[in-house]
Amino acid sequence: MQNFPPPHPYLGDARSFVPFGVGYIELAEGVRVESRLTENDAGRLKIGMQMELVIETFGRDADGNDVVTFAFKPTGK
Amino acid sequence: MDIAIIGIGLYPFGRHEGVSAIEMGVGAANTALKDAGLQWTDMHLACAGSLEVLQPDTMNKHLGLTGIPFTTLYNGCATGGNLMLTTANALAAGVGDVGIAIGLDKHPRGAFSVGDTLESIGLGQWYGETGLALNPQFFAMKTQRYMHDHGITEETLHRTAQKAFQNGSVTETAWRRKALDYDEIANAPMVCDPLRKYHFCNPSEGAAAVVMCRADVAKRYTSNPIYLRADVFKTQTYGSFETLSPATPVRDAPSPVVRASAAAYEMAGIGPEDVDVAQVQDTEVGHEIMHMAENGFCKDGEQNAWIAEGATKIGGRLPINTDGGLLANGEPIGASGIRQVYEVCLQLRGDAGTHQVPNNPKVGYTQVYGFPGVSCVTVLST
Numbered sequence: 001m002q003n004f005p006p007p008h009p010y011l012g013d014a015r016s017f018v019p020f021g022v023g024y025i026e027l028a029e030g031v032r033v034e035s036r037l038t039e040n041d042a043g044r045l046k047i048g049m050q051m052e053l054v055i056e057t058f059g060r061d062a063d064g065n066d067v068v069t070f071a072f073k074p075t076g077k
Numbered sequence: 078m079d080i081a082i083i084g085i086g087l088y089p090f091g092r093h094e095g096v097s098a099i100e101m102g103v104g105a106a107n108t109a110l111k112d113a114g115l116q117w118t119d120m121h122l123a124c125a126g127s128l129e130v131l132q133p134d135t136m137n138k139h140l141g142l143t144g145i146p147f148t149t150l151y152n153g154c155a156t157g158g159n160l161m162l163t164t165a166n167a168l169a170a171g172v173g174d175v176g177i178a179i180g181l182d183k184h185p186r187g188a189f190s191v192g193d194t195l196e197s198i199g200l201g202q203w204y205g206e207t208g209l210a211l212n213p214q215f216f217a218m219k220t221q222r223y224m225h226d227h228g229i230t231e232e233t234l235h236r237t238a239q240k241a242f243q244n245g246s247v248t249e250t251a252w253r254r255k256a257l258d259y260d261e262i263a264n265a266p267m268v269c270d271p272l273r274k275y276h277f278c279n280p281s282e283g284a285a286a287v288v289m290c291r292a293d294v295a296k297r298y299t300s301n302p303i304y305l306r307a308d309v310f311k312t313q314t315y316g317s318f319e320t321l322s323p324a325t326p327v328r329d330a331p332s333p334v335v336r337a338s339a340a341a342y343e344m345a346g347i348g349p350e351d352v353d354v355a356q357v358q359d360t361e362v363g364h365e366i367m368h369m370a371e372n373g374f375c376k377d378g379e380q381n382a383w384i385a386e387g388a389t390k391i392g393g394r395l396p397i398n399t400d401g402g403l404l405a406n407g408e409p410i411g412a413s414g415i416r417q418v419y420e421v422c423l424q425l426r427g428d429a430g431t432h433q434v435p436n437n438p439k440v441g442y443t444q445v446y447g448f449p450g451v452s453c454v455t456v457l458s459t
Contacts, residue, residue, distance in 0.1 A: 001217070001267070001269055002211065002269065003267055003268060003269060006208040006210075006211055007187070007190050007211075008190060008193070008205075009191075009193070009202060009205040010206060010207075010208045011206040011207070012208060020208070022209065022214045022218065022269075023218065024218065024325065026327060030326075030327050031324055031325075031326060031327065032324060032325045032326070032327060033323070033324045034209055034322065034323050035209075036207065036208065042270040042271075047221070047222065047225045058207070058208070067206075069203075069207040
């Protein structure tokens, strides 16, 4: 769990920071990818649970555009 | 290895406002030279390393412009062990009889930054921009996985931190001198699950130095040399799980610590059961616990029982991080590995005073580990 705002060069807004999860997702293709997780309650994350790819907005740039990245969220299955 | 340590010096780790890293390095070097009964002019070669100091060899302006080869290197948290290895290799190769290794650093407060550009560490800028380029995340994930796989309990994490601050409280040179209650540690704010505030070390400032010579001439300088029986430097192989990795293969490979440790035992001709006192990289408690197994002292999962019986305390069956380790001393990266060696030399000489391990320890062990998958292990003996 990332519980404090990451330092430079993080593009998210430190003032409105919301903790986020971090994990390695094992893909069927045979690689583990590090990723932000949409779930930020450690108690609801389990090693081995099924995840799916989503696009997450985590900040806004100087021109007001959304800053997006890939993230994974539990499938609930 | 036929190398001896004949002088040790420490510029105690902590916060030293108004004192530069160079000044601390010079201080540690002068203390080590005095301990050896030698002068800078007696040195045939020198090695120094630092993250924050661009050219640590400029210490020669203070130590003396004697014209000797003065090598600088930086290998992350493995810098200290590699400074000693490079010095030892030069002595063994016949460059000279006597040399000095000096580690120094002075970091700003807070977690280590990856700097302005991730390109300088071989990564894309996006990795930092999206909030993934943080060491504590890695420490937490690796620890989480290890707890899951081997049943390590949160109590074992807390007790490991408690031991570190207890040792710091009886070590005059330590930065954190206050022992902490179990509850204070267990209830401290969560930084990255499962690691809390007192589970982590902090970047700090300080320096450490060792004067080394060929073993066959050691008795010329001192009656109690400490012999460097092994010093091994290893880097990661494909599949080992390391910090700041956007992706890793599914195939697992052993940590460089495992390989450095095995090679060091082989070089020294001993096994983990022969070690009387050890210093291991405890950037946070998770890594001290994992390193107990990676260095061969116990099997994966046995740490719960070891910690519960106090086996790694001063007076336990294998005292670990007897000066409080990184938790109680912080980590000036360039100096940290030599601080471990300084502490082991004190222990083997019987000079550790209030934090002395009982029963005349004869064999000591040090191990550093860090980005980008590097480790150095030394074996030392009387």
